[in-house]
Amino acid sequence: MTFWQLTIDANDPGRLARFWARALGYQPVPPASPDTTWWRHYRGRLAGRPEFPDRLFDPAGHGPALWFQPVPEEKAGKNRLHLDLYPTARDNTLSPAQRVEVVEGKVAELVELGATVRSRTEDFDDPADGVCFVVMNDPEGNEFCVS
Structure with missing residues (x-):
């Protein structure tokens, strides 16, 4: 596959x-x-507009776009x-407490932007593989995780 995009249904695309x-x-x-055929295609579709209101x-x-x-x-x-966001970059050098701090910081930022928290899971039985993730909804209710 040389190119693909993720399409998300939206009531308010912007x-x-x-x-x-x-x-x-x-x-x-x-x-x-990189100057790919697809990026040139999308730059051409801007047709003088400064940006797309519904594409990222x-x-x-x-x-992916x-x-x-x-x-x-x-x-x-x-x-x-659903999307999984990893603000910790899955950095194995972070302690469980540091992972929670980074994840909770991103969660707070996303809540400020209109997301809501559905649930939190923290399981540090194995300190070498401490798991911390938060299930969230974007402003239109689409589920995603922050870990």
């Missing part, structure tokens, strides 16, 4: 794009490099796919 831009560190313009791109050009597709119906039921 709102979700702004939320996920902050959550992921993505931007609403395609990256200049990894500024490094490595991660995100498109927030407008749909009329509300979200119903549990997601069959």
Whole structure:
């Protein structure tokens, strides 16, 4: 596969794009490099606009593009796919307490942006593999995890 994007149904694509831009560190313009066919395609689709209101791109050009597709119906039921965010970068040198601190900092930032917390799990039975994750909902109710 040379290119793929993740498409997320949204009632308010702009709102979700702004939320996920902050959550992921993505931007609403395609990256200049690497200079791939797809990034050139998206830059051409801007057609003079400064940015996309409903699309996001990894500024490094490595991660998938995100498109927030407008749909009329509300979200119903549990997601069959969700994103996992790792603000700790899965750094094994962090102590369990440090992991919790980093995760909780990101969770607080996301709550400020309109996310809600569904549940928290902390299990440090094995200090070498301390698990800490928080299940959240984005502003339209889509589930995701922060770990």
